Amino acid sequence: MDRIQAAQVFVAIAERGSLTAAAELLDMSRAMVTRHLAEMESWAGARLFHRSTRRVSLTSAGEATLARCREMLALAGQVPLAGEQGGDALTGILRIACAPSLVQATLASAMARFLTLHPQAAIDLQVGYKAVNLVEERIDLAIRITNHLEPGLIARRIGECASVVCASPAYLAAHGRPERAEDLAHHDCLTYAYYGKSLWQFERADGLLQVPVAGRLSANDSMSLLQAAVDGAGITLQPAYSAAPLIASGALVALLPRERPQTLGIHALYSSREYQPALLRAMLDFLAGWLAEPGRLSG
16 A cells, blocks of 8 residues: 555544544545555554544554654655656556446457557456445446445546347247337346346436336346347346347347436546546546447447
């Protein structure tokens, strides 16, 4: 962990009197502030604060550490940070977490392009559907497709994900074709993440329509549901970038042309807005530009 940044966090806690106030001052998650403090106490080999339910106060070891940290920060302010020098060269490694479908559709290509532009950089791509804990799993950047981010997360919206309702010709021949979103409640729908009732949301001129759907097959992997739809198991709601090639080939049929499934945001999650390595800032800007290119997410 960067000792300069840990020292900045420690000084902010001491001056503001609480971890929460320091997190607000530094525009950093409270979990990251806690992690920096734990590292500072590990390096010091002593407890640096007395903690109460509302405030913290310095121990004697904390007082001595505070003086040393202020001296270190004063000296650091006179020296360019490593990674900010050397012209346009960016160095270091980024650990990035993302769902498999988005990686397969476009992010693997995006990472390859980024590494071509920055040959001294490296990426460790962690692919999975589980929502990661940035601090505990030491993830620099997590890409998440959702309209419901948990409070307190620091995020930048870097793109939009359109969705499409579709089914195989065989399913439609056997069960008929829904004409309205409400008709989906009477069909075998392939649901994501859990068995039972699920809500598919559609944007209409008069507001958001939520349709309760259910089916005999559910999964925590959208690509498994996509293949099941191709095989005739039911109707699926999929990101347009995943379904478009199968619709173009005729393996799936796009349904409800007059209905618009709710657009989801593609968000980049990270630990702090203020203390960002140059490599992370470059990746955020690159991904926002990459995903904004026409046709990038339409399949």
